[in-house]
Structure formats: C-alpha cells, structure tokens
Amino acid sequence: MELLLDISLLSMLVATAIGIAVSRDLLAAVMLSSIYGLLSANFFVTMDAVDVAFTEASVGAGISPLLMFATLAIVGRFERYPHQRALPALLLVVLTGAMLILATLDIPAFGDPNAPAQTHVAPRFINESGTEIGIPNMVTSVLASYRGFDTFGEVTVVFAAVVGVLALLGSSLPAAGRKLPDTLLQASNHRILRIVSKILVAPIMLFALYVQFHGDYGPGGGFQAGVIFAAAIIIYTMLFGLEAAMKVINVTVLRVLAAFGVLLYGSVGLVAMLNGKNFLDYDALAADPVHGQHYGIIVIELGVGITVAAVMMLIYFAFAGRLIDRSHKS
Amino acid sequence: MLTVTTITLLVVMAMALSRAFVGPTVFDRILAANVFGTKTVLLIAVVGFLFGRPEFLDIALVYALINFIGVVGMLRLIEYLEEDKQSTEDGR
Amino acid sequence: MSPLEIISAVLLAIGSFLVLSGAIGLLRFPDVYSRMHAAGITDTLGAVAILLGLMFLAGWTLVLAKLIMILLFLLLTGPTASHTLGKAAWKSGLQPLTDGREPAGDSGKGAE
Incomplete structure (x- = not known):
C-alpha cells in the first residue's frame, strides 16, 4: 500500500x-x-x-x-x-x-539502519530527548534545542529576506495616514465570499495560535504558525482592501516586530550565556534543566512566529502597495 | 474499505491533475486545483487512519484552510488582471 | 466487523463513489460550467461521506473533534469556492455551452 x-x-x-x-x-x-x-x-x-x-x-x-x-x-x-x-x-x-x-x-537507501544519519546523533536524540528536553515531539526538540543555533540562522535569513524586499519596494509600503484609492483591490461585489471569509479569519488565527503553542506536543511550531497567521491577514486584505487592513495593522509596528522576533530569539541565547552556560543552552534558564528547556523552546518559538508572521505580511503589503502605486500612475 | 478509498482518491487526484494540465480555460484549472486540494485533505485524513497515525489530521486541517485561501487568491488575481486590461484599453 | 465498522465502510464506499463520479464529470463534461456542476456538488457530499465514515472509526477522541472541524471548514469553503468560481467565469464573459454551439473555451475572454 x-x-x-x-x-x-x-x-x-x-x-x-x-x-x-x-x-x-x-x-x-x-x-x-x-x-x-x-x-x-x-x-x-x-x-x-x-x-x-x-x-x-x-x-x-x-x-x-x-x-x-x-x-x-x-x-x-x-x-x-x-x-x-x-x-x-x-x-x-x-x-x-x-x-x-x-x-x-x-x-544509503531510505530507512537503512546503517546509514550515517541513523548511527551518529539520531540515537542520542531518540533515546535522550525525552529526559533531556522533556517534550513529546522529538522534531521540536531537535529543531529548537539541539539545533537551536541553526534555527536562529534560519530566522535571521527570513529577516534578511524582508530587509532585501523592503530595500527594493519599501517606498510603496502603505503608510497609516495615506489615502489608498484601491477600488481594484476591494472585492465589494463578492458578498458571499466576503461573509464566509469574515467567518473564517478568526478561526484561522486561532488555529495559528494552536499550531504555535502545540508545537511541543504535535506537528507545528513558529514557522508554520507565523505563515498561517499571515495568511489570515492576507485573505482579509484581498477581500476588504488595503485601507481596511491598514486600520488593523500598523506597518511601522510590523517592521519593529520583524526585528523583535529575531532579537527575542537571540536574547534567550544571551541570557543563557549570562547565566554561565553556552549560547542558546536553555538548561541555564531555570533551576531545573528540563523546565529551562521548556521555557527556552516556548520563547524562541514565539520569536520565530512573530518574525515570520511580520515578514510575510510586510512582503505582501509591499507588493499590494506597489500595485496601487502603479494603477495610480497609469 | 480504507484501502479502496485511498486508491479511489489517488485516481481522482490524477484525473483532476490531467484537467489542470488540459485547461482549456483558466477557470478549469482553478476548478481542478480546488478539487485536487479537497482530495488532498481527504487523502491525508484517510492515510492517517490507514497507517494508524490520526495525528496527521492537523495537516489535513491546515490544507482545508490554505486551499480556500489559494483559490480566493487566484480568483482575485484574475479579476484584477481583467479590470486592469479593461482600464488600460479604455485609456488608449 | 462491529456495527460501527460496517456503517463506516458503507459511508466510505458512498464517498468514494461520489468522489469518483465527480472526477469523471470533471474530465468528461464539455464546458466549464457543467464541470463545475459535477465537481462542486460531489466534492462537498463526497467529502462529507468520507469524513463521516472516518468519524465512526475514530470514537470519542480528540481525533473526532478535528474531523468535525475539517468537515465544518469544508462545508463552509467548498460551496463558497464553487460559487465564486462560477461568478468569476460568468463575469469574464465565458458563455455556457448550449445546444449546437461551439464549446466555450475555444473563444471568448477566459480562453488562453
């Protein structure tokens, strides 16, 4: 089968x-x-x-x-x-x-027991993560704790991507006070679609939060949650126009949040260093190492989620603002 | 029965995929993509039961939401492109 | 087989049949509106039947709650997507196929 x-x-x-x-x-x-x-x-x-x-x-x-x-x-x-x-x-x-x-x-063939991936660090992750990290989802343990430094790099890459996009399109980001003649972007004739989407936006956000905080126990985590959250905002923007979305979301705050998530992640590492352990060693965060791991993973996942959500929204808003600028000129 | 359902869903996905290739209009493609997405949700749910791993359902749930967002995005794009085309034609 | 398993098997069979018939319609029907008709209706009902069939296998667990949520989302989004698609196709100037006419899609704005 x-x-x-x-x-x-x-x-x-x-x-x-x-x-x-x-x-x-x-x-x-x-x-x-x-x-x-x-x-x-x-x-x-x-x-x-x-x-x-x-x-x-x-x-x-x-x-x-x-x-x-x-x-x-x-x-x-x-x-x-x-x-x-x-x-x-x-x-x-x-x-x-x-x-x-x-x-x-x-x-080596898929699932080969003698493959290097199976013989070096994997046994340690599989056998010890339950006692060392203490959360059921092994993938999250590896991603957020054992390989926390790699994930830090990934979040920085995401942040660098938005810096690049904003360097190119930043001038078309819609500002809060600006007038936005975006009849093109509003779907005012789609009444059924608007109502159904309005019903769906809140559950999607709620689901994003579930994915964010349930990542220790089931599939999920900061990356996925941030993307899902941003998708909810994007669908709202697609149907109700950029001007309506700007009433809810402040682009300046989004920029700060995109940086804040990365900083939050990094500062967890610094706190661990100040407590006399290695960078991003969450054992240092509490008296009991397992509790420390829990705190660390929750905080860094939150940082990842905030950055990813803010970055996705910023990129979309930059594109949409560009679209309006263009239709304005022509 | 789960096996039969899985095979049926795979066949249906292949059929929807061929409709997405053939077209001929862009709406046929969107329709096919929508059908494909729904079938993916069902396939993941059924496969989760078949393999005895019902926690796969979280992914099915994500698909059910994402698929709709994707379809709405496509439709809005087509509408935008057509309005854009009309407004530039009027301007000439 | 317990009664629950029999009910579930029947529902899964119904769902599979509906889904398959919808796909045949999607492949064989002549124009976009009739394809939408075939796919939209069977998509929703087939999904409901299959998910109900799975619910009978799940028992009273968190899995059941998730299945119900998937079902609710599909019931909300499926018909909405079909409706919007039909509306967009109509607005783009695509004419439905009536007797003795060229199939839509070879001409008109929606064609490539």
Whole structure:
C-alpha cells in the first residue's frame, strides 16, 4: 500500500513538474506549483515526516503561491518574450541532473539502519530527548534545542529576506495616514465570499495560535504558525482592501516586530550565556534543566512566529502597495 | 474499505491533475486545483487512519484552510488582471 | 466487523463513489460550467461521506473533534469556492455551452 502511494504520488509530482516547465501561462505555472506543494507534502506524510509536511503545506502550497499571485498582478500573466530554444542551457541542466542522479547512487537507501544519519546523533536524540528536553515531539526538540543555533540562522535569513524586499519596494509600503484609492483591490461585489471569509479569519488565527503553542506536543511550531497567521491577514486584505487592513495593522509596528522576533530569539541565547552556560543552552534558564528547556523552546518559538508572521505580511503589503502605486500612475 | 478509498482518491487526484494540465480555460484549472486540494485533505485524513497515525489530521486541517485561501487568491488575481486590461484599453 | 465498522465502510464506499463520479464529470463534461456542476456538488457530499465514515472509526477522541472541524471548514469553503468560481467565469464573459454551439473555451475572454 505504501509503495503504491509513493509511486503514484511521485509520478504525479513528475508530471506536475513537467507541466510547470512547459506552461507559458505564468498563472497556470503558479497554480501547478501550488499543486506541487500539495503533492510533496502528501508524500512527506506517507514518509512520516509530519512536521516537514506541515511546513510544506503552509509555505509551499499556501503563502508562496499567494506572493507569486501578487507578483503576477504586477508583471502580467504571460511571458513577454517568446521561448528561445537554448541548447547550451538544456545541456547544462541535463548534465547537472545526471550528476545529481549519480550522486544519489551513493546515498544509503531510505530507512537503512546503517546509514550515517541513523548511527551518529539520531540515537542520542531518540533515546535522550525525552529526559533531556522533556517534550513529546522529538522534531521540536531537535529543531529548537539541539539545533537551536541553526534555527536562529534560519530566522535571521527570513529577516534578511524582508530587509532585501523592503530595500527594493519599501517606498510603496502603505503608510497609516495615506489615502489608498484601491477600488481594484476591494472585492465589494463578492458578498458571499466576503461573509464566509469574515467567518473564517478568526478561526484561522486561532488555529495559528494552536499550531504555535502545540508545537511541543504535535506537528507545528513558529514557522508554520507565523505563515498561517499571515495568511489570515492576507485573505482579509484581498477581500476588504488595503485601507481596511491598514486600520488593523500598523506597518511601522510590523517592521519593529520583524526585528523583535529575531532579537527575542537571540536574547534567550544571551541570557543563557549570562547565566554561565553556552549560547542558546536553555538548561541555564531555570533551576531545573528540563523546565529551562521548556521555557527556552516556548520563547524562541514565539520569536520565530512573530518574525515570520511580520515578514510575510510586510512582503505582501509591499507588493499590494506597489500595485496601487502603479494603477495610480497609469 | 480504507484501502479502496485511498486508491479511489489517488485516481481522482490524477484525473483532476490531467484537467489542470488540459485547461482549456483558466477557470478549469482553478476548478481542478480546488478539487485536487479537497482530495488532498481527504487523502491525508484517510492515510492517517490507514497507517494508524490520526495525528496527521492537523495537516489535513491546515490544507482545508490554505486551499480556500489559494483559490480566493487566484480568483482575485484574475479579476484584477481583467479590470486592469479593461482600464488600460479604455485609456488608449 | 462491529456495527460501527460496517456503517463506516458503507459511508466510505458512498464517498468514494461520489468522489469518483465527480472526477469523471470533471474530465468528461464539455464546458466549464457543467464541470463545475459535477465537481462542486460531489466534492462537498463526497467529502462529507468520507469524513463521516472516518468519524465512526475514530470514537470519542480528540481525533473526532478535528474531523468535525475539517468537515465544518469544508462545508463552509467548498460551496463558497464553487460559487465564486462560477461568478468569476460568468463575469469574464465565458458563455455556457448550449445546444449546437461551439464549446466555450475555444473563444471568448477566459480562453488562453
């Protein structure tokens, strides 16, 4: 059964990838890439990688198509220049692909007990995380505590990304007091859609909080929660216009929050250092090391969630503001 | 019965995918993507029961929400592009 | 098999049948509106049947609550998405297929 699932999901994945490459309609390509996200999350589920599937669901199938739609609204739906048959490019891609396939031959088989991944640190994580960290979801223990420094790096990358986007599009960020003639962005004729979405926005936010704070016990955590929270705000903005959203959300506060999350994460590490342990060693946060781990993980997950949510919203608002600027000029 | 349902869902997903490839209109593609998303939710729920891991349901729940947001986003984009096209044509 | 399992199997079978018939309609029907008709209706009812079938397997647990929540979300979002899709297609100037006419999609604004 599992083999059948894997084979059919992976063959659909290949078909989708070919479809994306062939399609000249960018809208169809983005849509297929969202299906691609759904499919890959599906086989992550069959491989028992529930947390990865969760991330793929919220990021790959959720927020990235939304951001790409916003991009398409600015650049248009079709490729402006005709496809060129570039033989060197094809050659290069085939060569790289062949080398990658060659490299997979050296990778140990999936689930091989003698693979290095299974013999070095994994036994420690599996056997000791229950007593050392004391939370049921082992993935969260590894992500937030054992590998806390890596996750810190990831959050910094997310923050750096928004700094880059704002450097390019920051001037079109909608300010609180500015007049926003965005009839284009308001769906005032979609009454049913507006009402249903209004009902849904609050449960989506609530679900984001559940994902945020339930990450210790089940799949989830700061990254996924931040994305889901931002998605709720984005759907509100899509249907009620930017001006209505600006009444709820202050862009300046969002900028501060994006930095605050990273700082919160880093300051947990500093507190641990001040208490005489290593950077991001949560044992130092409380008298009982397991309690310290709990506090540390909750605080850093919160930092991750705040940063990711603020960054996603900022990027979307920058795109939407750009759209308004553009329709204003023309 | 769970096995039969899983296989059916896989077949349906493949059919929806082929409709997403063929089109011909963009609305066919959106429809296919929507059907695909719903089937993914169901597949994850059913597979969770099949493998005895019902905590997979959190992911199904996320999909049920995300799928709707995606469809709304696509529709808004198409509407925006058409209004944009009309307004630039009027301007000429 | 316990009675609950039998009920669940029946519901799952109904759901599978509905979902499959909807997919056949999605593939075989001639224009976008009839495809929407096939997919929209069976999507909702099929999902309800399958989720109900799973609920009978779950028993009184947190899993049941999550299944109910998924069901509620699908019941809210499925018909709304179909409705909005139909409305957007109509607004874009896509004509439904009537007897003796060219299938919609070969001409008109919505076509590529």
